Amino acid sequence: MEIEQLMEGISLKRSVESGTEEQRAAVKEILLKVRNEGDAALYELTKRFDGVDLHSLRITEKEINEALQGLSDEHLAIIREAAKNIKSFHEKQLRNSWISTDESGTMLGQKITPLDSVGVYVPGGTAAYPSSVLMNVLPAKAAGVKRIVMVTPPAKEGGISPAVLAAANIAGVTEIYSVGGAQAVAALAYGTETIERVDKIVGPGNIYVALAKREVFGDVDIDMIAGPSEIAVLADDTAIPEEVAADLLSQAEHDTRACSVLVTTSRELAEGVAAEVEKQLGELPREEIARAAIEKFGRIFVADSLEGAISAINELAPEHLEIITRDPMNVMAKIRHAGAIFLGRYSSEPVGDYFAGPNHVLPTNGTARFSSPLNVDDFQKKSSIIMYSEEAFKANSEKIAAFARLEGLEAHARAIEVRRK
Template sequence: MKTVRLNQETIASLLDDLLKRSPNSYGKYENAVAEIISNVRSKKDEALFAYTEKFDHAKITDKTVQVTQQEIDEAYERVEPALLEVIQKALVNIRSYHEKQKRQSWFCSDEKGTMLGQKILPLQRVGVYVPGGKAVYPSSVLMNVLPAKVAGVEKIIMTTPPGKDGSLNPSTLVAAKEAGVDTIYKVGGAQAIAALAYGTQSIPKVDKIVGPGNIFVALAKKAVYGQVGIDSIAGPSEILVLADDTANPRYVAADLLSQAEHDELASAILITTSEKLARQAKEQISEFLKVLSRREIIEKSLDHFGYILLADTMEEAIEAANAIASEHMEILTENPFEVMTKIRNAGAIFIGESSCEPLGDYFAGPNHVLPTNGTAKFFSPLGVDDFVKKSSVIYYSREALHEIHRDIIQFANCEQLTAHANSIAVRFEKEEKQ
């Protein structure tokens, strides 16, 4: 973990470093992904199952691709009861927070006889991708499925890669069932994304695909964007802790490590006005590292993408934090709410020393699917807005149109779109002739 004095140069070099983790830098896989998509699009199930055998080493057929009720029942028997209990508790909080995001269709009318508004409707079919492999994250299932459910999506489909024996992790299945997934398919990778985007004999085409995945999944989602909707492209996790000399160095250290353990590409950054805190936090990190189970991952992450930035003033620290636009930002300062008002760019803002990042990952209710890699400057946390779409609604009475019809004709003629002008003019041709 590098400790450096914060200035224009260090921040520029840090931003360059972080961007090296971006899916946009992985051009070499794009052709492979394009080929997978093209094959699944043309050969459908046949290609989908062939890739599943090739990449996941599992033999799946149209008879076994869909998870059965029996498999779900077995998962409930196998899952730890304590885990089921926390899934159910977290689910209540997550649903409640997302319910508050719901919006109604709206309109405004005026007495000239006009009505303008927006009709807001849920998407009909959504695909949720859930990664397989060593790491199993039932929390991620909840966070991706529940906003869609709250939005009112009619059919929620989940895909996740099977193990070699064709089985899925029971906690993934239980979380999916609890959250309200309608159908689960045992496919993963770019081939699953292609199947969701174009449909196969076994898997229905969806309107939008969400959920995290490896680089193949991320590139496949980008490739099918436009054919279907996608959530923002997820990169490795990040935490930025903004702290002054009132912060507890043991908390700061523990929180930095909580993100570094995700991934060798994860990034943990402390920006502080206190040299003493910087030193003490670093000591605590060494202490914790002795006992943490994911030490190897954490050490690589901290070596490459871990920073302690020393700022002269809190203003300077905040400016740097806004430039980095971290996925997670913790504010451990004397007046954390005051600092929060000055934060422009962050996926989620955790205020004060009892609001640590894992609280948001699992339990508080806000979504843990957040913009990474500086994209918090223009992307938002996953939410109900991602599972609805709007249609403009326009009504004018004849009188209301008459009042402005000459203006529209004028505008259309200026743009040399005479058929546009004609569409207005034809409605008043009798009056004009008189």
């Protein structure tokens, strides 16, 4: 990894993944086909893109039970414990409806209502991500969503990963369908004969899934358009090079466009981490992917001061931020922009990916400046409550009518004045 002296800040922002003109056109064609042809389009497109000739879209109870039986007791116990941690964390985010009344008798408030239905997209095919199931489903469950639909592409042999099915069962998914890609997003957004439409779509996917989510936004809500993964480590001379290098590579192995950055006040640590990254790269099964990411988006910056390092991190606004310093709590208090913050030597990023409880669906590409991790609020909506008393109406009606006329809306003013007669 290159070592640079930190000057004014860090600029590693990658272009937003907006796809090619051909990809966007293909996605629009798929969405229209599913909207017009329903289930028939899902079967046809699954055969075309996944090479699987499905006989049924919905996963049966028998298949789910077989998946549970097919996993070891150890793996099931780990998934259940992770689910318990994630559920506990997100239940603490719950808000309550509220109402306040003033001396005139006017009542104002806010009503919290869970969404009726949510669709969860889980990547599949050659990979299996049970952690993605837990992180997207459990906040929705905590929010009170009754209908949670999961879609995931079938493997070449036509099945779905037992670990994914087990995680869905443990998390409380109500329906599971063996379909992926832009066609799955279309089914969730518009509905088909078998799959009833949902109110919101969450979960990661490839470029076609991302573009499809962007296209259907407005017909349904979506969580975010997530980019490649990122990690920044803010460290002083107390950090251990071998551990920091391993953490940087934990994200680099995700994607050739993943971003791994170390900002440190120690030149000795910088040199040690650079050597360790090169050493550990050669030991990784996904070396080709990780090496490409490190060469293009991997950097080590040496800062003159801790304050300068903190300022650079806030400018970067990373998805994942590890703080490995003498006093990580004090440093954390000065961080304004980061998706998830990991404090201390033992809070390695994968702790958050799988087990601790906070959500691993995080803002990327600098959007932590204005976005938050996936949370319970994403699965609830808020309605305002207004009940004006006669006393308050009489006291304020002239002002309300005057405000309406200030905007040139005479009917608004008359709607108030008709009640004053």
